[in-house]
Amino acid sequence: MKLRELLAIFWLFVSTSVAAATTQYHIDLSEPGHHIAQVEMVLPQIEPGPLQLALPNWRTGRYQILPMADGIRAFEAVDSQGRPLAWQKVRRATWQVQVTEPGEVRLRYQVHATELGDRSRHIDDSHAYLDASGVLMYDLDGIDRPLEVALTVPKGWRSVSGMRRLGPHRFAAKDYHVLVDSPIETGIHQDFQFQVRGRDYELVIWGEGNYDAEQMVADLKALVEVGGAYYDHQYPYDYYLFIVHATDGARGATEHLNSTVIQRPRWRFAERADYLSFLATAAHELIHTWNVKAYRPAGLVPYRYQQDNYTPLLWFAEGGTSYLQNRWLLQAGLMTPEEFLADLAKRLNSHLNRPGRDWQSVAQASFDGWIARGGDYGLNHSVSFYSEGYLASWALDHFIMGSRDGVGIQALHQSLYQQDPLPGSYDSARLQQRLTELVGRDPSVWWSQHIDGPLQLDLAALLAQTGLQLQWPEEQEWDLGLTTEKDSGKIVQVRRDGPAWQAGLTVGDELVAVDGRRWLGSDWPSLLAQAEAGQQVMLSLFRRQRLMELPLTLQQRPKGTPKIVPLESATEAQRQRFALWSGVAWPFEQL
Structure with missing residues (x-):
């Protein structure tokens, strides 16, 4: 037999063996108008006994349990001969099939997909967005099995995905972890x-x-x-x-x-x-x-799709990513230095107006991200690992730059990518170890003050390191320390220790009058046109359907967001630090 013929037989054997060991999915989108897909899942050689199939209870990138399985209907299972197999649903997103004989198992079910804003699944007459976490089940014992996905779509549709392409509407992945992190977009684009x-x-x-x-x-x-x-x-x-x-x-x-x-x-x-x-x-x-998909905190490696995945490091994974995004735009020439600094000033202003910064650390916010409430409680008692993580990363960048000349947080990210890539991971101890290697000194004191404890930033000192300062508007405005619904007096937030808090107001109160004059929704400042700071006014409000009055002492604050401007005395060393920090040369005219 010729060598060519032997090779052909060999590759036929290999391809047949691979196909036999591959999970096959078929998604039928031929009638998308009612937001429905028909899914068939074919599992290779399965041994007799209970077979558990599951849909994730959350999707990557969103740290929240979601009701993914709610969109699944008409589930059925058959063996290789087409004979029905007994099954039952045993948990919120887990189906158990009783396999009676060794061989192939086919699962069929219907998916209803309207969760566009959740970015999990959406089907209509113009496209389908399919994140596998909301569409494709996995075999709990076969999550590492290679797989293929084929789609039947309306004429004129085009399909794309980060997965390896096998055909116009067919893709392959080495395992379910790749599938669930490679959404499919198909439609008219x-x-x-x-x-x-x-x-x-x-x-x-x-x-x-x-x-x-x-x-x-x-x-x-x-x-x-x-x-x-x-x-x-x-x-x-x-x-x-x-x-x-x-x-x-x-x-x-x-x-x-x-x-x-x-x-x-x-x-x-x-x-x-x-x-x-x-x-x-x-x-x-x-x-x-890179940051999350190529190197990731230990609590997220591997992803466990049926439960919360806890880590105290979302501030670095998410907030640290937020910290870099505008620097990349600045360095690419897509954002001006003025726009870059205006965004930082806005973030600093939000930080100063969030009392929760004194109560919760970024590590705690990261761990509790799965149960974060937001709203009034979030404002006063907690922080966002995104926004506060941004500022923690800013402080960390300056800690690194102040410890080793010519080096900043970029070196830390490069180190993690090179030394701790998936399937490895890093925890808080490993991250501090990387810092020690980078700066040559123990970061534990800094860590306890900025990460494990509430973030207390010396904003003036941090800004001054790059020759900058905050400049507050001279114009003043009334600060009641509360937020109401638009064009309504119903209170939705009361800032801790602000005037409204001190006066005893709370969420749900409905303001109706100030000193006997009707509350005018968003025009309420006009009621105080003749008032002075320190003056006491009487607020009339409804609480539990009863009219009551509370005295409030007026306070003022600078109107609008502060600006970040250069120090008049900015030194050459500060300007060089600005360039290292931002990635662009000192952008201001000679002072």
Whole structure:
């Protein structure tokens, strides 16, 4: 027998063996108008006994338990001969099938998909967005098995995913972990493909809007160039997919292994502030391709899809990503220094107006992210691991820069990517070890003051290290320390220790009058036109359907957000620190 014939037989044997050991999924989207897909899952050789199939109870990138299984209907199981197998649902997202004979098992079920804003699943007559966590079950004992996904779609639809492509509507992944982190977008899109440094990129846009697609491509090219340079052009991907949903009633974004989905209101692209918001989101999700998808806190490795995945390090994984996003835009020339500093000033102002910063550390906020309430309680008693994590990363960057010349937080991220990549991980002790190696001194005291304890920042000192300072507006405005519903007097937040808090007001109270004059919704400051700071006024309000009055002492605060401006006496050393910190040269004229 000739060598060519032997090789052909060998590869036929290999391909047949691989196919036999592969989980096969088929998703039928041929009638998408009612938001329904028919799914068939074919498992290879399964031994007799109980077989457990599950759908995740959460999806990656969102640290919250979700009712994914609620969209599953018409579940059935058959053996290789098409004979029905007994089954029952044993947990909120787990089905148990009784396999009677060894061989192939087929599962069929229906998925209803309208959760666009959750970025888990959505099907309509123009597209389908399919995150496997909301669509495709997995065999609890076969989560590491290779798999393939094939789709049946309406004519004219195009399918994309970060997974390896086998055909126009067919993809493959080495295991369920890759599948669940590689969503599929299929439908009628605008599609743009480009290359940067030999890597392939694709931008797929679903929906009409006031975006400039060609400008988006040009700016994404600049962004990925800076992103690669940040990690010394070492990449965890060869292909990267940007999925953009220009839509209504949904906004946000989610990172995946080598792709992201970004959702924005369709008419919120054209204005400068809106477009910068889009670019910042794109930068955030691209950073996650390294920070979270390539190196990740121990509590998230491996992902456990049936339960909460706890870690005290979401402040670094998420807040640290937020900290880098605008720096990448600045270095790419997509954001001006003025815009960059204005965003930082806005974050500092929010920090100062959040009493919860004195009560909860970023480590605690990270661990409790799965149960965070937000609202009035969140304002007064807790912090966001995103926003407070940003500032903790800012302080960490300066700790590193102040400990070792010419080095900042970039070196820490590079170290984690090179030394602790998946399937490894890092915990708080390992992160401090990496810091010690980087700066040559023990960071434990700094860590206890900034990470394990509530973050108490010396803002003036931190800003001064880069030759900057906060400048507060001279104009004053009334500060009641409360927030009401728009054009209503119903209180939705009362800031701890503010005037309203001290007066005894609480969430749910409905303001109706100030000193006997009717509360005018958003125009309430006009009621105090003749008042002075320190003056006491009488608030009339309803509580539990009864009218009552409470005295409140008026206070004022600077109107609007402070600015970050250069110190008049900024030294050359401070200017060099600014360049190291921001990645761009000192942008101000000689003072």
